[in-house]
Amino acid sequence: MIAPRRTEERAEGRLLRTAAFDLTRKLSRINWFFVLLVVVLGGVGALSLYSATGSIDPYATRQLVRFAAGFALMLAIALVDIRLIARLAWPFYAIALVLLALVLKFGSVGLGAERWLSIGGIAVQPSEFMKVALVLALAHWFHRASWERVGNPFFLLPPLIAILAPVALILKEPNLGTALIVAALGGTIFFAAGVRLWKFALVLVLGGLAAPIAYAHLHGYQKQRILTFLNPARDPLGAGYNIIQAKIALGSGGLWGQGLMHASQGRLDFLPEKETDFIFTLFAEQFGFVGSLALIVLLGLIVFMAGAIALSSRHQFGRVVAFGLGMNFFLYVFVNLAMVMGLIPVGGVPLPLVSYGGSALLTTMAAFGILLSVHLHRDADFTPKREAGSL
Amino acid sequence: MRREKRRISIFTRRALMLAAGQAGLFGLLGIRLYRMQVTDGPRYATLAADNRVSARLVAPPRGEIHDRGGILLAGNKPHWRALLMVDRATNTKATLAAFELLVPLAPAERLRIRRAVAAHRPFVPVLLRDYLSWDQMAALAVNAPALPGIVVDVGTTRLYPFGTAMAHLIGYVGPPTGPQVAHDPMLALPGMRVGKTGVELAQNAPLTGAPGMVRLEVNALGRVIRDLARNPGTPGETVRLHLDATLQQQTVAELAKKKSASAVVLDLETGAVRAMGSTPSFDPTLFDTGLSAAKWKAWITDRRAPLLDKAMAGIYAPGSTFKPVTALAGLTSGGINPGTHFFCPGYLDLGGHRYWCWLHSGHGWLDLPGAICQSCDVYFYHTALATGIDRIAAMAHRLGIGVAPAIDLPGAASGFVPTLEWRHAQGKAWTLGETVIHGVGQGFDLATPIELAIMAARVATGRAISPRVAAAVGNRVLPAPPFPDLGLPKAYLALVRQGMREAVNNPLGTAYASRLPDPKIEMAGKTGSAQVFDMSQAATASNYNTLNLPWHLRPTALFIAFAPVGAPRYAAAVVVEHGNEGASAAAPIAKAVIEAALAQPPAVLPAAPGPARAAGVPA
Structure with a gap:
């Protein structure tokens, strides 16, 4: 009478232990070197934000809270089975596309032309989500593509549309820079997936021919940016100010830097947007060429790790x-x-x-979570169902 | 499986190609960073000596003001000044203490500097002391190593070659006020000046220009090692005036013979102000270089009001110079007709009061030109009674009196001509006796010299002439606005002009002594002498009557004129405060000025202002 109950209890306990063991085992197999990299970079960001104001408030505190949230999100996503993520790829893409369309209609314009959408009081940039969703969607598409199929132009048509649709929407915002980044992202994925080289050559030639026409259609402020870039001294107080100040701050960093909290350019408010887009100049002024190079190496290591994970996936x-x-x-x-x-x-x-900002940080951390999931499930049995099938 | 292997090898190959690309681009960033921070360091900062690049805004040179022939009326001259680069000073307090040993500071200056240091803006150095003497400049330069952050550089002072002669018209500049700086932070730059009055104020925007930026390599002591890049900014534009410097000097020289006087000369073709002066005057550079409290006090307590531009803001009873207004009001309203004669027994009795003509013995029978010529008061008493005050006021406004003149200068006051409505609004009744005296420019009638000049110009041409000062800004020639016809019947105008011509050229005329020497070129004019002892009716009352001096009780002397009679080119108005008689005090000045104006060649304007010509030997 007693024994069977014990057995049941034991079995249950074993089951629980097994689940717990599975979780710990899974956690232990996470790429902790990568996680360490992310933590170090998050720390560099908080330090830079601290040095921007000379106090932990307001930027550093908020950034640390967001980083903690993002960190939890990253680990949670890392444990999700890659096959589930793959199944959600296209729905996720569809949501991102709808958000992009919504932002055109309801979004508010921040500094310059970044379009934001306020969802429940949180400002989100759908283009950020779109970049991750596009990667997932294209990966899903090419997952079932053999070398021969990739050679088929008709097979490439749907993913091409998947790239051009968000590019068109982002161009309309108008945000030329992000649109170009999304286009480049899609292009490199095509390249890695094995799209024939002559097709890229064709696109590049056509693009080169179209550039002058495109320039004529740019908005005034966009032309302004390009012209100012070509000659920053053209308007030292206006559009050229950012570039000139960024260069002065970078240059004054020298080999070893001015030392933490000794960034005169940054501290004296010469630097515009020093806590967001121009945070690197603030860092570079304080830590010099050596510190800046170290930061670049750290950032490069992330990219390198992503590549290593890619090659390790089966x-x-x-x-x-x-x-x-x-x-x-x-x-x-x-x-x-x-x-x-x-x-x-x-x-x-x-x-x-490193830069201050919630939406971008969370998206980045979520992407890292997916990356870790790929690493964790690199050996998963995930063969395409209709590998050899035709369209 | 072979297929999968092929796919993997393709992916690996392509990914490695892209990774190489990424590595290359990262390498590019590294090289760029190395060049900016290490190799190209000297361009942005010199490493070892802890040097820094200093970006400094520089005030643009203020635009020049030229007369119509390109003679410099306002320019810039350099001077030494000491600046503090706050972000360059290691210890601001110690630096300032060391500075004070060389250049003593007043408590007020110290306070200003402390405030400026506290409110320090990027790029904007704090001005410690302007107008350093040569010794101070040398002492600062020698002791520069002990004065980290202090820079001696060259500033500019506004230069007015004609000084007092054009002070009111050209105006002066001074440091910007707090609200102005808040509106445009560029004005916080040391050496930035804004126009306070006159042309300097009216044309402040084009004269100001846009600031430039100098990027300097500065060592830790704040000493400039070299310029990295220099963008001098956009200098202010040159403003060319219609003014004639020579005529202006001659005019002011004539006015200066009197204690307190003003005059305006207008070109009848374009409305151009050829000369406009007010004496006594002031030295406009003092507002820029520093004005002593004693000097300021002397200016504002002087009863002759040297700071006031009496030509535009001096308000006087017009006296008999108002008679052309009454005459045209009477003619156009039918109160009188071109043939109307009145008998002047020397007075007019009305309502138990006797209104005297200035000639108590009487003028006898007079027609309109005769009445203007001899300035008979009784004729205009009758005319005013037959016309009514409202019609007189309407004509005055039409001819430019009692409405602020539309001129491109600040500070023009408006004269006044009463109406029934105005008097009733005060709760007072209007009497016929008041109509009588307002017909001869007394009572409430008030006008400024420039209004009188406009009136003379409009009578001379029949067109709604308005005065203009600026002729061109930079390369843009300001077009002459069209002056519409006033719609006054030619015959009436001819009658009034004939009266004004006789006033100067008929031996019976009040200003016969001031006729032009060349009998072929005639001047037309009208004298005026306005009583001022009823001070409650003169705007100048508050300035003067407390002093109660005999000079001050004498009537205002006025004269309006235009010439030549056949084809008028110039109109003028002269007002001599307490000059007693227009004929003896004001008319000779007008004669001299008109003669000088007519002696000039007709205006041949250069298409665009070139570099300033030096002024000729001042007259």
């Missing part, structure tokens, strides 16, 4: 997702840094993990 979905998310992060970082260094026109792109 399914195409994981490969493309990891590669795409890494590329998305890279584009962010590169555009922001090139912008503050005066290499490309100013375009309102934050530095991920």
Whole structure:
């Protein structure tokens, strides 16, 4: 009488223990090196925000709270089965597309032309979500694509539309910079997925021919940015101010930097938007070339890790997702840094993990969660159902 | 499976290609960073000496003001000044203490500097002391290592080559006020001046220009090592006036013979103000370089009001110069007709009161031109009675009296001509006796010299002439506005002009002594002498009557004129405060000024203002 009950209890307990064991086992298999990288970069961001004002309030505190929330979100997503994520890819894309359309209609314009949508009091930038959703959707598409099928132009038509639809909507906002980033993101995924090289050559040639026509259709402020970029001294107090000040702050950092809290340019409010888009200049002024290079290396390591995860995945979905998310992060970082260094026109792109801002931080952390999920489920049995089927 | 392998190898190859691209772009960023922070350091900052790049806004040079021939009326001259670059000073207090050992500061200056340091804006250095002497400048330069953050540089002072002669018209500049700085932070730059009065105020926007930026390489002591880049900003534009510097000087020289006087000369073709002066005057540069309290007190207590532009803001009873208004009001309203004669026994009895003509013995029978010529009061008593005060007021407004003149200068006052409505609104009755005296420019009648000049110009041309001062801003020539016809019958105007011509050229005329020497060129005019002892009716009352000096009780002397009679080119008005008689005090000045104006070649304006010509030897 007693024994069977004990057995049941024991079985139940074993089950519970097994679940707990599974969770711990899963957690232990998370790529903790990557997590460490993310934490270090989050710390750099908080430190920079602290140095922007010389006090922990208001930016650093809020950023730390958001980072904690984002961190939990990242780990939670990391545990989600990659196959579930794959199944949600297209629905997620559809939601992002609808949000993009909504933002055109109801969004409010912030500084410059960043379009925001207020959902329950939280400002969100649908274009941020769209970048992640696009990566997932394209990965889902190419997951079932053999080399031969990728060679078929008709097979490429739906993903091409999936790229161009959000690009068109973002262009209409109008946010030229983000539209170009999304286009570049889609393009690189096409490239990695094995789309034939001559097709890229064709697109590049056509794009080059279309550029002068496109320039004629740019908005006044967009032309202004390009012209100011070409000659910042044209208008030292107006549009050229940001670039000039960013360069002065960067340059005054020197080899070793002015030291923490000794950024005269940043502290004396020479620097515009120093807590958001231009945070790198604030960092660079304080920590110099050595510190800045270290930060760039850290950011590069994230991209490198994403690539390593991609190559370690045994399914195409994981490969493309990891590669795409890494590329998305890279584009962010590169555009922001090139912008503050005066290499490309100013375009309102934050530095991920470091710049102040909630929506971008949460999206970045969610993307990292997906990346970790790919790593965690790299060996999952995830063969496409109709690999050899025709359209 | 082979397929999958192929797919993996393609993906790996492509991903590695892109990774190489990413690495290359990161490398590009690293190289760029290296060049900016290390190699190109000298352009942005010199490393070892803890040097910094200083971006500094520089005040643009203020635009010049030229006369119609390009003679410089207002310009800039350099001077030394000491600035504090707050972000460059390691210890502001110590630096200021060291500075004070070399250049003593007044308590007020110290307070101002402390405030400016506290409210410090990026790029904007704090002005410590303007107008350093050569010794102070040298001492600061020698001791520069002990004065981190202090920079001696060259500022500009506003230069007025003609000084007092044009002070009212050109105006002066001074430091901007707090609200102005709040509105436009650029004005906080040391050396920024804003126009306070006159042309400097009216044309302040084009004269100001846009600030430039200098990027300097400065070492830790605040000493400039070199300019990295210099954008001088956009200098203010040159403003060219219609004014004629020579005529202005001649006019002011004539006015200066009197204690307190003003005059306006208008070009009848364009409405251009050729000369406009008011004496006594003041030195406009003092507002820029610093004005002593004693000087200021002397100016504002002087009963001759040197700061006031009496040509535009001096308000006087017009006296007999008002008679052309009464005459045209009577003619157009039918109160009198071109043939009307009145008999002047030397007085008019009305309602138990005797209104005297200035000639108590009487003028006898007179027609309208004769009455203007001899300035018979009784003729105009009758005319006013036959016309009514409201029609007189309407004609006065039509001719420019009692309405603020539309001129491109600030500070023009408005004269006044009463109406029945106005008097009734005061709860007072209007009497016929009041109509009588208002017909000869007394009582409540008030006018400014420029209004009188406008009236003379409108009588001379029959067109609604308005005065203009600025001729061109930068390369933009300001077009002459069209002056519409006043719609006054030519015959009536001719009659009044004939009276004014005789007033100067007929031996019986009140201003015969001031006729032009060349009999072929005639001047037309009208004298006026307005009583001022009833001070409650003169706007100048508050300035003067407490002092109660004999000079001050004498009537205002006025004269309006235009010439040449056949084809008028200039109109003028002269008012001599307490000059007693228009004929003896004001008319000779008008004669001299008109003669000088007519002697000039007709205006040949350069298409655009070139560099300023130096003024000729002042007359």
